Amino acid sequence: MQNFIDAYSWINLRFLLEGMWVTIYVSAISVVLSFIIGAVLGLIRYMKIKYLSAVIGLIIDIIRNLPLLLIIFFMYFGLPSTFGIRLNTVTAAIVALTVFESAMLAEIIRGGIQSISGGQMEAARSNGLTYLQAMWYIILPQAFRNMVPPIVSQFVSLVKDSSLATIILLPELMYHSQIIYGQNTNYMIPMFVAMAFLYFVVCFLLSQLSKALARRLN
Amino acid sequence: MSMIEFHDVNKYYGKFKALKNINLTIERGEVVTIIGPSGSGKSTLLRTINGLELISSGQLLVDNHDLADPKTDMNRIRKNVGMVFQHFNLYANKTILQNITLGPEKVLKMSHVKAAEDAERLLSLVGLLDQAQKLPSMLSGGQKQRIAIARALAMHPKAILFDEPTSALDPEVIGDVLEVMKKVADQGMTMIVVTHEMGFAKEVGNRLVFMADGEIREDSNDPRAFFEAPKDPRAQEFLGKIIHVD
Ligand SMILES: Nc1ncnc2c1ncn2[C@@H]1O[C@H](COP(=O)(O)OP(=O)(O)OP(=O)(O)O)[C@@H](O)[C@H]1O
Numbered sequence: 001m002q003n004f005i006d007a008y009s010w011i012n013l014r015f016l017l018e019g020m021w022v023t024i025y026v027s028a029i030s031v032v033l034s035f036i037i038g039a040v041l042g043l044i045r046y047m048k049i050k051y052l053s054a055v056i057g058l059i060i061d062i063i064r065n066l067p068l069l070l071i072i073f074f075m076y077f078g079l080p081s082t083f084g085i086r087l088n089t090v091t092a093a094i095v096a097l098t099v100f101e102s103a104m105l106a107e108i109i110r111g112g113i114q115s116i117s118g119g120q121m122e123a124a125r126s127n128g129l130t131y132l133q134a135m136w137y138i139i140l141p142q143a144f145r146n147m148v149p150p151i152v153s154q155f156v157s158l159v160k161d162s163s164l165a166t167i168i169l170l171p172e173l174m175y176h177s178q179i180i181y182g183q184n185t186n187y188m189i190p191m192f193v194a195m196a197f198l199y200f201v202v203c204f205l206l207s208q209l210s211k212a213l214a215r216r217l218n
Numbered sequence: 219m220s221m222i223e224f225h226d227v228n229k230y231y232g233k234f235k236a237l238k239n240i241n242l243t244i245e246r247g248e249v250v251t252i253i254g255p256s257g258s259g260k261s262t263l264l265r266t267i268n269g270l271e272l273i274s275s276g277q278l279l280v281d282n283h284d285l286a287d288p289k290t291d292m293n294r295i296r297k298n299v300g301m302v303f304q305h306f307n308l309y310a311n312k313t314i315l316q317n318i319t320l321g322p323e324k325v326l327k328m329s330h331v332k333a334a335e336d337a338e339r340l341l342s343l344v345g346l347l348d349q350a351q352k353l354p355s356m357l358s359g360g361q362k363q364r365i366a367i368a369r370a371l372a373m374h375p376k377a378i379l380f381d382e383p384t385s386a387l388d389p390e391v392i393g394d395v396l397e398v399m400k401k402v403a404d405q406g407m408t409m410i411v412v413t414h415e416m417g418f419a420k421e422v423g424n425r426l427v428f429m430a431d432g433e434i435r436e437d438s439n440d441p442r443a444f445f446e447a448p449k450d451p452r453a454q455e456f457l458g459k460i461i462h463v464d
């Protein structure tokens with residue numbers, strides 16, 4: 001018990017919250033970027049544009065089948081040695097998460113659109129609507145409704161996955177708590193508990209926020 | 219000026235020939251019933267008329283526009299040719315009223331007020347004015363199909379295609395839908411109806427087309443006479459299998 005009281009000293013808590021802030025910050029930017037990119041890629045995949053859709057599909061499949069850790073390594077260590085591009089830890093983490101999550105979201109979005117029966121499109125076209133009008137007024141709103149739960153859970157994974165960037169010393173929640181219990185191993189369990197709590201809070205708030213946003217858009 | 223003209227039309231799905239040398243001219247105001255066994259190409263024929271399927275060869279004129287001509291604006295054809303589907307395909311994310319007003323507002327650029335007035339008139343015609351604010355999922359099949367007909371009518375089309383409009387319905391509500399279709403026919407609408415409702419074919423239809431194996435085997439201007447004495451052997455066999463021919 002004493003371990004917990006000591007571990008949760010003001011200075012340690014502040015250090016943890018600083019880490020949590022980086023987690024939130026990196027995740028939020030990655031969520032927004034990967035949603036936009038994933039939506040565009042998912043639409044292109046769905047529309048079966050000659051060559052383009054197939055090429056993008058191949059890239060998405062490759063990315064989805066790589067460990068995220070490898071992508072993070074690549075952005076941080078690989079880019080400088082192969083292309084001479086040097087990213088700081090925050091940028092490298094954001095780029096890696098965005099690349100990975102865009103691929104995941106593109107598949108969710110494509111699947112969501114495909115799940116709306118062809119009959120809806122045929123009816124809209126027979127009604128005189130153009131392809132784009134049919135997509136905008138009929139297909140996408142229905143697809144979006146179906147996609148909200150998988151997208152939200154993908155966002156939640158993203159927050160949790162951001163902890164992998166601890167490997168490139170991104171000063172996020174996981175990394176900061178490791179520093180704390182690295183100095184005093186008695187703090188290990190209290191730090192695990194604190195992390196569990198903080199990740200839960202962030203993920204829970206994120207999912208509530210996304211759902212509220214989705215309801216408003218509907 | 220005929221409404222629809224098929225001249226030597228063929229349609230392939232890959233190597234499979236779904237429509238064989240179709241010649242068919244439909245005048246304005248005609249109510250044509252198409253019957254035939256499953257897989258005979260009835261839906262395919264219907265769907266070529268509004269460009270949901272493209273023909274492989276031959277000529278297809280709809281309202282004097284050549285559908286094979288790349289200059290033909292398919293959206294304009296579809297604006298003038300409505301379609302009613304077996305499975306209704308009402309817009310699941312729109313209310314009944316919105317299902318009817320969407321086309322007029324977005325395609326015909328009608329004002330919202332005018333479109334809603336029109337829609338209410340059509341809802342009364344099909345007897346469902348009280349359902350205007352509901353979502354399609356709350357309606358029965360028969361009600362959905364009557365809304366689908368109202369949605370097609372709202373575009374003031376020159377012709378309406380019906381693909382087995384009553385096949386997915388419970389027997390007791392088929393009559394309601396057929397009654398609405400009869401009203402539409404009485405208003406002089408050009409209608410092409412794929413159906414196995416022989417009563418409709420005889421009483422409302424003034425032309426009967428029998429298809430088998432992608433071909434038009436019989437084309438009669440007297441549906442009653444056709445049902446009494448079909449000439450084509452496949453038609454005789456087909457009618458023999460249908461239980462109620464009353
Ligand atoms: N998209 C498609 N691709 C390949 N073959 C198709 C396609 N659509 C239809 N067919 C084939 O074309 C033939 C005619 O089909 P169609 O749907 O026009 O028949 P139908 O007379 O409407 O039959 P049913 O009474 O069962 O609705 C069938 O053999 C069908 O398998």
Ligand SMILES: [Mg+2]
Nearest residue numbers: 260261262381
């Ligand atoms: Mg059919």
